[in-house]
Structures are given as structure tokens and as C-alpha cells.
Amino acid sequence: xxxxxxxxSTNLYELKYLLPEIVVFLGAFALFLLDIVMKSSETKKxxxxxxxxxxxxxxxxxxxxxxxxxxxxxxGTYTVDTLGMFSxxxxxxxxxxxxxxxxxxxxxKNTFYYEIYYITFLSLLGMMTLSSSYNLVVxxxxxxMVSVSFYIMTALFRGSFVSKEGAxxxxxxxxxxxxxALYGAAFMYGASKSLDIRAIMSSYNPQNALYLIVGMxxxxxxxxxxxxxxxxxxxxxDAYTGAPTPITGFMASAGKLAFFIPLLRLVPYVNQHLYSSxxxxxxxxxxxxxxxxxxxxLVQADLKRLLAYSSIxxxxxxxxxxxxxxxxxxxxxxxxxxxxxxxxxxxxxxxxVLEQSDTWDNQIYKIGGLYRNTGFLxxxxxxxxxxxxxxxxxxxxxxxxxxxxxxxxxxxxxxxFVLILATAISTGYYVRxxxxxxxxxxxxxxKPEYDILENLSIxxxxxxxxxxxxxxxxxxxxxxxISEFLFRLANLR
Amino acid sequence: xxxxxxLSLLVVMLGLSVVLISLNWLLGPKKKESxxxxxxxxxxxxxxxxxxxxxxxxxxxxxxxxxxxxxxxxYLFPWAVxxxxxxxxxxxEVFLFLLILTFxxxxxxxxxxxxxxxxxxxx
Numbered sequence: 001x002x003x004x005x006x007x008x009s010t011n012l013y014e015l016k017y018l019l020p021e022i023v024v025f026l027g028a029f030a031l032f033l034l035d036i037v038m039k040s041s042e043t044k045k046x047x048x049x050x051x052x053x054x055x056x057x058x059x060x061x062x063x064x065x066x067x068x069x070x071x072x073x074x075x076g077t078y079t080v081d082t083l084g085m086f087s088x089x090x091x092x093x094x095x096x097x098x099x100x101x102x103x104x105x106x107x108x109k110n111t112f113y114y115e116i117y118y119i120t121f122l123s124l125l126g127m128m129t130l131s132s133s134y135n136l137v138v139x140x141x142x143x144x145m146v147s148v149s150f151y152i153m154t155a156l157f158r159g160s161f162v163s164k165e166g167a168x169x170x171x172x173x174x175x176x177x178x179x180x181a182l183y184g185a186a187f188m189y190g191a192s193k194s195l196d197i198r199a200i201m202s203s204y205n206p207q208n209a210l211y212l213i214v215g216m217x218x219x220x221x222x223x224x225x226x227x228x229x230x231x232x233x234x235x236x237x238d239a240y241t242g243a244p245t246p247i248t249g250f251m252a253s254a255g256k257l258a259f260f261i262p263l264l265r266l267v268p269y270v271n272q273h274l275y276s277s278x279x280x281x282x283x284x285x286x287x288x289x290x291x292x293x294x295x296x297x298l299v300q301a302d303l304k305r306l307l308a309y310s311s312i313x314x315x316x317x318x319x320x321x322x323x324x325x326x327x328x329x330x331x332x333x334x335x336x337x338x339x340x341x342x343x344x345x346x347x348x349x350x351x352x353v354l355e356q357s358d359t360w361d362n363q364i365y366k367i368g369g370l371y372r373n374t375g376f377l378x379x380x381x382x383x384x385x386x387x388x389x390x391x392x393x394x395x396x397x398x399x400x401x402x403x404x405x406x407x408x409x410x411x412x413x414x415x416x417f418v419l420i421l422a423t424a425i426s427t428g429y430y431v432r433x434x435x436x437x438x439x440x441x442x443x444x445x446x447k448p449e450y451d452i453l454e455n456l457s458i459x460x461x462x463x464x465x466x467x468x469x470x471x472x473x474x475x476x477x478x479x480x481x482i483s484e485f486l487f488r489l490a491n492l493r
Numbered sequence: 494x495x496x497x498x499x500l501s502l503l504v505v506m507l508g509l510s511v512v513l514i515s516l517n518w519l520l521g522p523k524k525k526e527s528x529x530x531x532x533x534x535x536x537x538x539x540x541x542x543x544x545x546x547x548x549x550x551x552x553x554x555x556x557x558x559x560x561x562x563x564x565x566x567x568y569l570f571p572w573a574v575x576x577x578x579x580x581x582x583x584x585x586e587v588f589l590f591l592l593i594l595t596f597x598x599x600x601x602x603x604x605x606x607x608x609x610x611x612x613x614x615x616x
Contacts, residue, residue, distance in 0.1 A: 032596070033596075
């Protein structure tokens with residue numbers, strides 16, 4: 001009797017739809033128990049790496065079991081669909097690619113924390129639930145899960161003042177963003193008496209229009225803080241600079257991907273009554289972010305900060321195309337989010353290998369003549385930089401071209417031209433880095449050491465950047481179907 | 494008129510406290526002693542008499558743990574009220590809840606948060 005009272009109409013067998021999440025959770029729990037039981041040693045460090053890799057691979061494998069193509073489970077609070085599946089798979093793979101770097105980075109920098117492994121797992125779990133829900137409460141809880149993990153991970157750099165400063169700024173501003181999200185959620189719930197974004201947005205009528213719009217904009221602002229949109233970006237360069245570099249890569253790739261998914265899910269439900277206010281706020285923020293983010297990156301002397309500002313600018317590119325709520329725009333946004341997570345992770349991972357030598361201190365001039373020290377690293381760094389800039393054989397070009405198409409389809413040409421102007425500004429710093437690496441004499445001696453896993457990881461990211469750039473249809477066909485499907489669902493309401 | 498009892502309770506309360514405090518003040522012995530103005534710190538000598546120094550972070554960790562178990566009791570109370578209604582399922586849920594909290598405590602223990610032997614030099 002008790003069970004029926006609590007669970008209501010929910011069925012426990014629906015847990016089979018959460019198989020990847022459950023595997024990730026079990027991984028976090030296993031690592032946690034191991035941390036309590038075992039004494040610190042070299043074997044334990046190795047064991048942690050391999051157990052994490054094992055559980056993440058199991059989680060990837062568990063995607064082979066697909067019970068259904070599209071389904072709302074647990075009374076509609078959790079949605080199993082292609083966008084969710086796709087982004088979850090991406091997040092797990094990105095984490096898998098980050099972990100080997102985390103291991104060597106923490107060992108070399110004498111800042112080994114076993115906690116970082118299971119906190120990574122828990123933030124991954126939060127990202128996975130964030131990517132697959134329309135429910136405001138589930139979104140809020142998973143947002144907290146990801147953010148709190150990120151605050152802790154930013155601070156886990158032994159003896160570094162910058163790391164603590166960044167974590168503290170991230171904590172304060174992240175807390176504000178959560179408050180704003182909740183405030184917006186309260187307005188949305190008040191306007192529609194529902195917690196489901198789909199039901200909220202389709203409950204539009206002239207009486208509740210004001211509250212609905214206020215709620216929607218506040219919700220948008222909260223996510224804008226999380227992804228580092230310009231008037232709210234102040235925490236981002238500090239947090240990204242302070243965090244251990246593989247963690248920065250993780251936050252900039254998997255984290256950014258997860259933070260974007262609820263916004264992407266919101267787009268098909270912005271109907272023509274809500275469109276003007278949505279369009280104005282999104283496009284102004286996006287234009288500011290693109291221009292100011294790139295201009296600020298241009299004047300940085302610190303390479304990690306430069307990449308952080310480039311990450312801000314890329315959030316702007318993705319946000320700009322959300323202003324055109326067409327199927328094409330959504331496709332471009334999804335494509336660019338996935339693609340940025342590949343190239344952003346790659347650039348930060350290369351930096352994390354460079355940082356392990358004593359002579360390196362992230363100053364830009366130190367990168368001079370890197371090609372003479374290490375051919376593989378500088379070539380892959382150049383590939384990632386060209387991808388971030390958007391040069392044709394790489395995947396960044398396809399992303400930017402699609403964003404421009406998505407804007408053009410709704411005749412938002414002015415934003416398209418801002419995009420081109422911002423890209424022109426960004427040429428300044430990306431090309432300067434490549435030029436320094438290949439044309440100058442070596443500034444410092446660097447002998448980076450990386451093992452087979454790290455080699456594989458960077459190699460895979462380079463191959464993905466180039467292959468997806470040359471054959472964009474590999475990713476495009478899937479994304480195209482996802483976007484059409486989301487719009488068809490929205491139009492059914 | 495329905496709340497006249499409440500009002501009289503308020504009057505009695507105020508009156509009693511005024512009477513007791515003033516009696517204490519009138520009849521109590523008054524002696525000046527140096528330790529009377531000495532701040533109380535759990536029966537041990539003061540670490541620092543300016544009270545504006547930084548505290549060892551062990552205090553904060555212990556405080557957090559204390560807060561954790563305070564809140565645990567707050568959550569257990571409503572469960573205990575409807576215990577017979579929830580039956581085995583409720584028992585299992587609370588068991589899991591307590592298990593997770595216990596793991597938290599074990600974690601803190603293993604990481605040395607409960608060691609009360611601070612290095613006095615670093616205070």
C-alpha cells in the first residue's frame with residue numbers, strides 16, 4: 001500500500017530508459033567507495049583512471065540497448081529522445097577523452113585529488129539529466145548538480161590562489177544565475193500551472209502573456225550566465241583560468257553542451273506571439289557577445305584566458321542562431337554546439353599537455369617556435385585554432401556557414417554581418433598564434449611527454465575536426481532529423 | 494474576545510520577565526572580578542582575545558558536519574510521523590538516505606575532518 005501511495009502512476013520498470021545514467025551513477029559510487037577504502041598510492045591512482053574509463057565505456061555501450069525512439073517516462077518528467085541520446089553520448093565520450101589528461105596533469109602538477117574523478121562522474125550525471133528533460137524542476141536540480149560539481153572542480157588545484165579566486169567568483173555568480181532561473185520558473189509556473197516547458201509555452205493566451213514572457217526571458221538570462229554571454233561573463237575567464245586545464249576543457253565542451261540543451265529544447269516552442277521579445281533579447285546578447293568577446297580575446301597576453309574568451313565568443317555564435325526560430329536555425333545551433341565541444345576540448349587539452357613542462361607559463365610569446373619542439377602537438381593545435389576560426393577543411397567552417405544560413409533564412413542579415421565582422425576580429429589572434437608557432441625560432445625548450453591514451457585522445461579529436469569538416473553529412477543527417485522531429489512535436493501542440 | 498486568553502498569557506509573560514529581571518538586579522550581590530568579563534570559550538583559555546583573528550578551517554568543517562546531522566533529524570521527523578503508513582518502502586527509502594549520509598560521515602572521517610588536534614601554531 002505504501003509503495004502505491006508514494007509512486008502513484010510511476011512504474012519502476014521505466015528505470016530501463018535510464019540505463020546510461022545508472023551506469024554513470026554506479027561508477028561514481030564505486031569510485032567513492034574505493035576512495036574511502038584504499039590508502040593513497042600509485043596503484044590507486046592508476047586504478048581510479050582505469051575504473052573511470054571502464055564505467056564510461058560501459059555507459060557508452062549501454063546506448064546499444066534502445067528500448068524506444070521517443071518516450072516520456074516518470075510521469076513526463078524525463079524525456080528519452082534522439083537529441084537527449086545524442087548529447088548524452090557526446091558528453092560521455094568527451095569525458096572519456098578528458099580523463100587521461102586529468103590523470104597526468106594532476107600527477108605532474110602535484111595536485112592529485114581522488115575526489116575529482118567521482119565529482120566528474122556526478123557532474124556528468126547532471127549533464128545527462130539536464131540534456132533529457134522538459135521539466136523545470138528536473139532542469140533546476142540537474143543544473144545545480146552540474147554547477148556545484150564545477151565549483152568544486154575549479155577549486156581543486158592545490159596551492160593555487162587563482163583557482164580559489166575563480167571558484168569563488170563562479171560560485172557567487174552561478175548562485176545568482178540559479179536564483180534567476182528559479183524566479184523565471186516561478187513566473188512560468190504561475191502563468192501556466194504546469195512545470196513542463198512544452199505545456200508552459202503552448203499555454204499562451206493574452207491574459208498570461210506578460211508573465212510568460214517575463215518568465216521566459218529570466219530563464220534565458222539564467223542560462224546566458226551559465227554559458228558566459230557578454231554582460232554576464234565576468235566569472236568565466238577567471239574560473240576557466242583557475243581550474244586545472246583538463247577540467248577547463250571539460251567545462252568548456254561537455255558543460256557548455258549540456259547548458260545549451262534546455263535552450264535548444266525551448267526554441268521550437270517560441271511561437272509567433274513570444275517571438276519578438278525572444279528575438280530581441282537573444283540577438284542583442286549574441287551580437288554583444290560576438291563582438292566584445294573577440295575584441296577582448298585579441299588583447300589577452302595569457303593563452304588560457306585567450307581560449308576562455310574565444311569560448312565566450314563561440315557561445316555568442318551559437319546563441320545568435322537561436323534568434324531565428326526555424327528548423328534550419330535549430331539545426332545550425334545543434335550542429336555548432338556539438339562541433340564547438342570537439343574543437344574547444346581539443347584546444348584546452350593541447351594546452352594542458354604544454355602546461356606540464358616547467359618552462360611554460362601560459363604567456364603567448366612562449367608559444368613561439370613550438371613546431372621546432374613538438375611537431376604533433378603544434379600541428380594539432382593549429383588544426384583546432386583553424387577550426388575555431390572557421391577555415392574550410394575543418395569543422396568550424398561548416399558550423400559558421402550553417403549559422404549564417406540559419407540567420408539568412410529568417411532575414412536576420414544584420415546579425416549575420418555581425419558574425420562575419422566578429423570572425424574577422426578573431427582572425428587576429430588565432431592566426432597570430434599559428435604564425436608564432438610555425439615561423440619563429442623556439443622561445444623555450446619543451447619536451448612534452450604523453451602516453452598512448454593521450455595521443456589517441458588528441459588524435460581522435462583532430463580526426464573528428466577534419467573528417468566532420470570534409471564530410472559534414474555524417475553529423476548533419478542525424479541533426480537534421482532531430483531538429484525536424486522537435487519542430488513537428490511542437491507544431492502538434 | 495476569542496483571543497483574550499492569549500492576550501492575558503502575553504501580559505503574564507511580560508510581567509513575569511520584568512519582575513524576575515528587576516528582582517535579580519535589586520537583590521543580587523555585586524562583586525567586581527576579573528574573570529567576569531572574560532569571554533567564555535567552552536571552558537578553555539582564549540586562543541586570541543581580539544576575536545578578529547582567522548579561525549582554523551577545521552572549525553568550519555565540523556560546523557558543516559553538525560549542520561548536516563541536524564538537518565538529517567529534521568528530515569527523519571516527518572518520516573517517523575507517518576512510519577506505519579509507509580511501511581517497508583518508507584523504511585528502505587530512509588535506510589538509503591541514512592546510508593548516504595553515513596558514507597558522507599565516513600568520507601569526512603577518512604579525510605581527517607574529525608581530527609581535533611589542530612596545530613596551535615597555525616591558528
